[in-house]
Amino acid sequence: VSDVREVTRAEVCVVALADVFRGEGEVMASPFGTVPALAARLAKLTFAPDLVLTDGEAALMVGAPPLATPAGELVREAAMPYRTVFSVVWSGRRHIIMMATQIDRDGNQNLSAIGDHAKPTVQLIGVRGAPGNSVNHPTSYWVPDHTTRTFVEHVDVVSGVGYARAAEAGRAAQRFHDVRAVVSNLGVFDFETPDRTMRLASVHPGVTVDEVVEATGFELSMDVAVPTTREPTDEELHLIREVLDPERTREREVKVAPR
Amino acid sequence: MDKRTTVDDIVAELQPGSVIGIGGWGSRRKPMAVVRAICRSGLRDLTVVSYGGPDVGLLCATGKASTVVCPFVTLDSIPLDPHWRRVRQRGEVRLREVDEGMFFLGLQAAAWRVPFLPTRAGLGSDVLRFDPDLRTVRSPYAEGPYADASDPEDGAAEFVAAPALRLDVAIVHANIADTNGNAALRGPDPFFDDLFLGAATRRFVTAERVVEPGGLSGDGTLARTLVHRLLTDGVAETVRGAHFTSCAPDYGRDERMQKEYAAAAADDDAWAAFRGRYVDVEEAGYLAAADEAKAASA
Numbered sequence: 001v002s003d004v005r006e007v008t009r010a011e012v013c014v015v016a017l018a019d020v021f022r023g024e025g026e027v028m029a030s031p032f033g034t035v036p037a038l039a040a041r042l043a044k045l046t047f048a049p050d051l052v053l054t055d056g057e058a059a060l061m062v063g064a065p066p067l068a069t070p071a072g073e074l075v076r077e078a079a080m081p082y083r084t085v086f087s088v089v090w091s092g093r094r095h096i097i098m099m100a101t102q103i104d105r106d107g108n109q110n111l112s113a114i115g116d117h118a119k120p121t122v123q124l125i126g127v128r129g130a131p132g133n134s135v136n137h138p139t140s141y142w143v144p145d146h147t148t149r150t151f152v153e154h155v156d157v158v159s160g161v162g163y164a165r166a167a168e169a170g171r172a173a174q175r176f177h178d179v180r181a182v183v184s185n186l187g188v189f190d191f192e193t194p195d196r197t198m199r200l201a202s203v204h205p206g207v208t209v210d211e212v213v214e215a216t217g218f219e220l221s222m223d224v225a226v227p228t229t230r231e232p233t234d235e236e237l238h239l240i241r242e243v244l245d246p247e248r249t250r251e252r253e254v255k256v257a258p259r
Numbered sequence: 260m261d262k263r264t265t266v267d268d269i270v271a272e273l274q275p276g277s278v279i280g281i282g283g284w285g286s287r288r289k290p291m292a293v294v295r296a297i298c299r300s301g302l303r304d305l306t307v308v309s310y311g312g313p314d315v316g317l318l319c320a321t322g323k324a325s326t327v328v329c330p331f332v333t334l335d336s337i338p339l340d341p342h343w344r345r346v347r348q349r350g351e352v353r354l355r356e357v358d359e360g361m362f363f364l365g366l367q368a369a370a371w372r373v374p375f376l377p378t379r380a381g382l383g384s385d386v387l388r389f390d391p392d393l394r395t396v397r398s399p400y401a402e403g404p405y406a407d408a409s410d411p412e413d414g415a416a417e418f419v420a421a422p423a424l425r426l427d428v429a430i431v432h433a434n435i436a437d438t439n440g441n442a443a444l445r446g447p448d449p450f451f452d453d454l455f456l457g458a459a460t461r462r463f464v465t466a467e468r469v470v471e472p473g474g475l476s477g478d479g480t481l482a483r484t485l486v487h488r489l490l491t492d493g494v495a496e497t498v499r500g501a502h503f504t505s506c507a508p509d510y511g512r513d514e515r516m517q518k519e520y521a522a523a524a525a526d527d528d529a530w531a532a533f534r535g536r537y538v539d540v541e542e543a544g545y546l547a548a549a550d551e552a553k554a555a556s557a
Contacts, residue, residue: 090378136379
């Protein structure tokens with residue numbers, strides 16, 4: 001049955017993103033994107049059972065239902081309107097996975113605009129809650145298309161705040177600042193370095209360190225031997241394929257061949 | 260006290276240069292009947308304060324807004340509003356971009372009549388760099404009985420002073436209101452509509468239905484009357500007044516109409532056609548045209 005075990009890049013990414021929730025207790029997981037949504041559900045069904053998930057609208061939901069569950073069939077347990085979301089954000093009992101149009105060496109993220117802010121080349125959605133999220137509770141990022149255009153030396157607009165900026169802004173910014181991990185379609189990254197700059201923590205199976213370096217617009221820290229991102233266990237693969245996402249929507253979000 | 264009014268009378272409250280707050284969030288429960296009426300008016304140079312959706316896109320595309328204060332502009336099911344992108348990428352509108360939470364605190368500060376509220380949100384980000392008028396404030400509680408013993412340094416730290424977002428006029432859309440100006444938000448999220456009203460000098464509610472006082476007391480509706488009469492100056496009945504945005508539980512978003520709106524940003528011809536059919540017409544004509552297009556596409 002080795003062909004059944006043939007694991008896709010998207011499935012590796014799901015597990016890598018689920019792992020960012022390892023050790024989390026009763027905190028609200030706020031995953032943005034299909035792969036992160038799958039990851040949070042997988043984490044809850046396996047090693048992080050106390051994670052609290054939302055219905056994507058304005059309520060906490062019971063359990064970790066399949067991605068394609070119609071809104072009318074979700075079981076909700078408490079109201080979670082935006083006003084209450086801010087109370088959770090500022091209490092720190094939340095771990096968000098945001099996407100990043102750009103991310104840089106210090107862990108700054110950009111969701112706002114490319115180019116000059118007064119007259120951008122590309123207007124994006126806006127900073128949203130990224131400034132507040134990143135200085136109040138654990139924050140991780142998901143970048144499904146790792147290139148020198150997404151992993152840049154300096155982001156054009158600092159939306160989510162990285163380590164150097166938080167340190168510069170002082171204790172109030174630093175106290176709860178915790179950019180935990182970045183997962184891309186090529187590897188897993190963290191900030192476990194003396195100067196809190198980005199480190200290549202692992203490369204996904206089938207990806208070389210050189211490929212990652214080539215697709216990154218700044219110098220990455222890394223250990224002499226870079227490990228390979230773990231593959232899903234049989235149980236995780238079963239949950240992803242048979243229970244949570246039989247429609248394989250995860251495959252549509254992940255770019256496999258590097259440019 | 261009978262506060263019934265009309266959309267035209269609400270728009271007449273606005274002047275060139277007015278600061279207008281618009282309730283709802285993204286493409287959800289936006290007071291679109293009023294937005295459309297503003298688009299038809301001769302107003303200009305408005306400052307629009309909004310958790311931005313197609314209200315912002317339309318007011319910019321029609322040249323009504325010169326400044327926008329917001330943390331984002333999105334159509335939800337279409338992540339980026341192409342009209343907003345177009346005016347921004349041409350540098351045609353000034354953006355004061357704030358964090359979502361700073362925005363909430365700004366409305367709350369104005370509603371509570373204090374100059375600012377402190378927060379960590381914004382620290383270290385470019386929100387502070389792009390708006391040099393934003394200030395930080397140092398906590399006075401480094402020591403003494405109110406100090407946080409677990410982290411005295413935090414008690415002496417600099418926080419963002421989220422400035423009060425004072426509005427000249429606020430407009431929100433409710434599911435049901437009464438003639439005294441009470442209103443119920445029956446959807447899953449009331450957003451910050453009561454704070455928009457609290458932050459404004461002149462305060463207006465449009466609603467799917469306007470009933471007699473006492474008419475909001477049944478079926479759990481009373482608990483949803485976050486908008487009470489002390490927050491309102493006028494109430495106007497606008498059936499389908501949030502169209503094409505969603506107004507749960509009364510109706511969902513008209514996705515077909517939203518797509519047509521987004522497509523109209525493609526070029527000047529597309530916009531002229533859209534504007535002629537849906538913007539430069541009275542509200543009844545707009546709804547009829549939207550329904551006609553929906554029937555034709557079915």
